[in-house]
Amino acid sequence: MTNIFSKLYNNKKEELYFERDMSPDKSRKLKANIDENLNIVQEYLYDCDDVITRDFYMGLTPKHKMSLMYIDGMVQMTTVQEDILKPLMLFARQFSLEHSVGEKFFDMVKEGLLTAGDLKETDNFGEVILGILSGDTVLFIDKLEKALLISTRGWEKRGVQEPSTEAVIRGPRDGFTETYRTNVALVRRRLKDPNLKVKTIKLGRHTRTDVGIMYIQGVAKPSIVDEILKRLNTIDISCVLESGYIEQMIEGDWLSPFPQLRRTERPDVVAASLVEGNVAILCDNTPFALLAPTTFLSLFQSPEDYYERWYIVSMIRILRFIAGFFALTFPALYIAMTTFHPGMLPTDLALSIAAAREGVPFSAVLESLIMVISLEVLREAGVRLPGPIGQTIGIVGGLVVGEAAVRAGIVSPIMVIVVAVNAISSFAIPNYSVAISFRLLTFVLIMLASIAGLYGIMIGLLGLTIHLVTLKSFGAHYLSPFVSFRFSESKDSLIRGPLPAMEIRPGYTRPQDLDRINDRRHDTIDKAGDERADE
Amino acid sequence: MLTNNDLITVPQAVVLIILTILEIGLLILPREVALYANSDGWILVIIGGFLVFIGSLAMSTLIRRFPGETFIEISSKVIGKFFAYAIGVVLIVHLTLATSIVIRTFAEVVNAFMLENTPREFIIISQMLLTVYLIRHGIEPTARIAEILFPILIVPIFAMYMMAIPKADFTELLPVFNTPIKSMAMGSLNTMFSFFGIEVLLMLGPYLQRPDKIYWTMFVSVGVATLIYLLVVIITFAGIGVENTKTLIWPGITIIRMITAPGRIFERLDALAMALWTIASFTTASSFYLTGAITSYHLTGAREFKFFIAILFPWIYFIAALPPNVIATETLIYVVKVVSMILGIALPFFILLLAIILKKKGGTA
Numbered sequence: 094m095t096n097i098f099s100k101l102y103n104n105k106k107e108e109l110y111f112e113r114d115m116s117p118d119k120s121r122k123l124k125a126n127i128d129e130n131l132n133i134v135q136e137y138l139y140d141c142d143d144v145i146t147r148d149f150y151m152g153l154t155p156k157h158k159m160s161l162m163y164i165d166g167m168v169q170m171t172t173v174q175e176d177i178l179k180p181l182m183l184f185a186r187q188f189s190l191e192h193s194v195g196e197k198f199f200d201m202v203k204e205g206l207l208t209a210g211d212l213k214e215t216d217n218f219g220e221v222i223l224g225i226l227s228g229d230t231v232l233f234i235d236k237l238e239k240a241l242l243i244s245t246r247g248w249e250k251r252g253v254q255e256p257s258t259e260a261v262i263r264g265p266r267d268g269f270t271e272t273y274r275t276n277v278a279l280v281r282r283r284l285k286d287p288n289l290k291v292k293t294i295k296l297g298r299h300t301r302t303d304v305g306i307m308y309i310q311g312v313a314k315p316s317i318v319d320e321i322l323k324r325l326n327t328i329d330i331s332c333v334l335e336s337g338y339i340e341q342m343i344e345g346d347w348l349s350p351f352p353q354l355r356r357t358e359r360p361d362v363v364a365a366s367l368v369e370g371n372v373a374i375l376c377d378n379t380p381f382a383l384l385a386p387t388t389f390l391s392l393f394q395s396p397e398d399y400y401e402r403w404y405i406v407s408m409i410r411i412l413r414f415i416a417g418f419f420a421l422t423f424p425a426l427y428i429a430m431t432t433f434h435p436g437m438l439p440t441d442l443a444l445s446i447a448a449a450r451e452g453v454p455f456s457a458v459l460e461s462l463i464m465v466i467s468l469e470v471l472r473e474a475g476v477r478l479p480g481p482i483g484q485t486i487g488i489v490g491g492l493v494v495g496e497a498a499v500r501a502g503i504v505s506p507i508m509v510i511v512v513a514v515n516a517i518s519s520f521a522i523p524n525y526s527v528a529i530s531f532r533l534l535t536f537v538l539i540m541l542a543s544i545a546g547l548y549g550i551m552i553g554l555l556g557l558t559i560h561l562v563t564l565k566s567f568g569a570h571y572l573s574p575f576v577s578f579r580f581s582e583s584k585d586s587l588i589r590g591p592l593p594a595m596e597i598r599p600g601y602t603r604p605q606d607l608d609r610i611n612d613r614r615h616d617t618i619d620k621a622g623d624e625r626a627d628e
Numbered sequence: 629m630l631t632n633n634d635l636i637t638v639p640q641a642v643v644l645i646i647l648t649i650l651e652i653g654l655l656i657l658p659r660e661v662a663l664y665a666n667s668d669g670w671i672l673v674i675i676g677g678f679l680v681f682i683g684s685l686a687m688s689t690l691i692r693r694f695p696g697e698t699f700i701e702i703s704s705k706v707i708g709k710f711f712a713y714a715i716g717v718v719l720i721v722h723l724t725l726a727t728s729i730v731i732r733t734f735a736e737v738v739n740a741f742m743l744e745n746t747p748r749e750f751i752i753i754s755q756m757l758l759t760v761y762l763i764r765h766g767i768e769p770t771a772r773i774a775e776i777l778f779p780i781l782i783v784p785i786f787a788m789y790m791m792a793i794p795k796a797d798f799t800e801l802l803p804v805f806n807t808p809i810k811s812m813a814m815g816s817l818n819t820m821f822s823f824f825g826i827e828v829l830l831m832l833g834p835y836l837q838r839p840d841k842i843y844w845t846m847f848v849s850v851g852v853a854t855l856i857y858l859l860v861v862i863i864t865f866a867g868i869g870v871e872n873t874k875t876l877i878w879p880g881i882t883i884i885r886m887i888t889a890p891g892r893i894f895e896r897l898d899a900l901a902m903a904l905w906t907i908a909s910f911t912t913a914s915s916f917y918l919t920g921a922i923t924s925y926h927l928t929g930a931r932e933f934k935f936f937i938a939i940l941f942p943w944i945y946f947i948a949a950l951p952p953n954v955i956a957t958e959t960l961i962y963v964v965k966v967v968s969m970i971l972g973i974a975l976p977f978f979i980l981l982l983a984i985i986l987k988k989k990g991g992t993a
Binding site: 433434436437438439440443545546547548550551552555556558559562563570572575576 | 738742743746750751754755758761762765769772773775776777892893894895896897898899900902903906907910
């Protein structure tokens with residue numbers, strides 16, 4: 094993979110920004126005549142009724158013709174009126190202007206008159222058109238081969254809300270929104286570090302979506318950052334509507350059922366991962382950020398893991414792994430035990446299973462397939478329907494139909510238990526993408542178990558292990574830290590060690606700066622301090 | 629830490645060798661030592677393990693003397709191209725045979741204890757496909773798999789044998805030192821054969837990240853394997869008695885049949901033990917298969933080793949399907965074991981001796 098990329102990008106390694114959009118070329122320069130400029134812009138933006146053009150002149154006489162262009166609904170009208178139109182049209186009349194023509198006039202307008210916070214000059218149509226389409230306001234001035242791009246972006250947007258897919262009991266409640274800048278700010282607020290770098294590129298021929306990568310210089314390994322930038326730059330698709338497009342375009346092994354980038358809605362997760370040496374990819378128009386490199390372990394973690402005390406977290410983590418195991422294998426194990434190895438079960442249990450299965454017309458395999466598939470259908474139905482009806486589906490499907498099916502003798506009650514435990518276990522996995530791929534693999538294991546019992550399950554699990562062991566996410570082993578094992582890393586693996594003991598950052602990101610705790614201040618907090626506080 | 633894709637670290641080498649050794653020995657070692665030394669059998673395990681370690685010193689020294697060179701290169705330097713290539717061919721045949729008998733034994737045990745009606749060919753083919761799926765990724769991933777599977781395999785095996793302790797009668801281990809020296813010696817030699825698999829290190833020499841730590845690697849791997857064998861032999865003797873052990877084909881598994889898990893979660897553990905057995909057999913078969921492919925790759929100087937995986941595949945299948953019954957398999961196992969010790973201990977010793985006499989040394993790697 095790396096070879097292909099380095100071959101592709103040998104010559105343009107330094108280049109960060111690629112022009113693959115449909116907007117006009119940057120080489121087309123602005124003209125001196127304002128009407129000519131406006132005509133050229135109209136050439137591009139004809140039949141775009143949402144583009145507003147406001148012609149006006151500065152001062153008392155129509156000597157300085159100017160023109161504003163912006164898209165209705167994508168700009169903050171207060172900025173346009175108070176910081177652009179008002180100074181130019183009203184304030185300018187009250188004083189005699191120092192300069193009335195040429196470069197100096199332009200600088201006076203730019204530096205002395207406009208009160209908008211963020212503006213930049215441009216001399217070509219490429220930037221002008223893209224600026225207008227992104228929500229900036231363009232100011233054309235007559236007799237000048239330049240224009241001003243004034244940042245006035247602002248549109249109707251959702252506020253910062255609690256993320257719905259990653260709820261926590263303890264921890265911050267703010268989640269990302271659909272606005273890229275807000276999301277970057279949410280992370281920046283947590284990391285007031287000049288080394289936190291944000292690089293923005295635009296992806297998608299039609300969408301021109303802002304995609305930013307964030308990393309902490311001096312912690313994240315430069316080769317990983319470069320690799321991610323390289324892969325992002327190879328993306329040349331028509332649209333990027335969600336970070337899922339990016340994820341699928343840059344992941345190393347698209348045949349794998351496992352996600353090779355971690356997605357999150359939570360700025361605190363992004364901040365914590367950045368400090369561990371990850372790189373975050375933020376995408377406009379979606380609250381989901383991507384984190385790379387990713388390990389299998391990190392998909393089993395919740396942000397709360399670091400906020401709660403370590404005993405509790407360690408227990409919960411072990412529980413999650415048990416849940417993960419059941420989510421993967423429980424129906425398959427049931428089939429293997431009942432059809433191939435009934436000798437393994439305690440006699441009483443074997444008898445009660447046999448009694449419960451009496452009158453059930455189907456084999457255990459068919460029975461479990463019916464149940465698992467109908468459960469998936471119920472889950473899908475519940476997701477799509479609006480909240481209250483979704484719950485009704487759960488009750489009707491789960492309780493009423495399940496009970497009726499057992500009464501009617503189509504499935505055995507034990508099968509209902511097996512499938513229910515399997516489903517609940519899969520919901521205990523914090524990451525939805527993994528939970529879903531586990532449920533997919535359950536079907537494979539059911540098939541294998543029906544062919545060769547426990548041996549089939551072992552073949553399946555070994556195959557899965559081989560796949561996971563050979564899988565890499567941006568150069569990091571997916572099963573890190575269990576491969577190339579180092580004891581110091583085991584403190585944050587199946588269990589989570591006490592924070593004062595976690596002295597180094599995880600190794601899979603190969604951070605440049607390994608120390609998590611710089612001076613061992615926790616050593617000075619001793620029992621004596623507690624006693625002093627008593628007095 | 630990310631390791632170089634071609635090199636294996638010291639812990640990886642250790643677990644790879646342990647998992648290569650642990651396989652057929654676990655099944656039949658208790659019977660063999662019981663036949664030679666009755667209740668002194670467990671002493672044979674210790675002596676055998678010690679002898680294997682001593683024997684492996686020659687191989688280790690050879691790898692240290694020629695760092696970064698393949699065994700074929702080393703032997704061409706010392707004994708000339710013709711003999712080196714002849715040895716290479718013998719090695720390939722041996723490793724192919726070893727892969728076959730490991731898979732064949734596994735299929736037989738599965739047929740006996742887990743899936744009585746499943747065709748043996750299905751088990752052989754499925755196990756081989758799984759192996760191919762792993763080894764086509766190369767040496768380092770195979771070592772990584774060993775690293776992951778080692779605790780998954782060892783911890784439950786250990787727990788399972790521990791469960792037999794309440795039923796065990798340790799007086800079976802008495803009397804001690806009651807065996808004549810001659811049968812002790814023969815028995816120890818025979819026990820050494822249960823450590824077959826150490827010869828894979830010969831081919832992995834150039835892929836070791838720290839060839840300077842090879843003595844330590846060998847010491848830990850043979851030591852751990854000896855301890856596990858010792859545990860199995862002692863528990864088997866105490867659990868089913870020395871005399872019964874002699875009459876069973878696979879006493880190591882039979883003892884698991886009589887164990888009931890505490891709390892009666894499982895009535896019988898043999899199917900579970902077979903599931904673990906899948907792991908043990910898989911790791912052993914994959915490291916033999918991989919070294920076989922790598923030897924062919926060294927021998928021919930081809931650009932890709934994956935090609936040889938495909939070439940060896942039908943041979944391994946045919947040899948695995950060949951023996952008509954368990955007795956024939958046992959004979960084949962014995963041949964492979966003896967050849968293994970010759971290739972793993974006698975041959976390196978011979979080449980090392982010649983290298984010292986001829987003053988041949990590896991380049992500064």
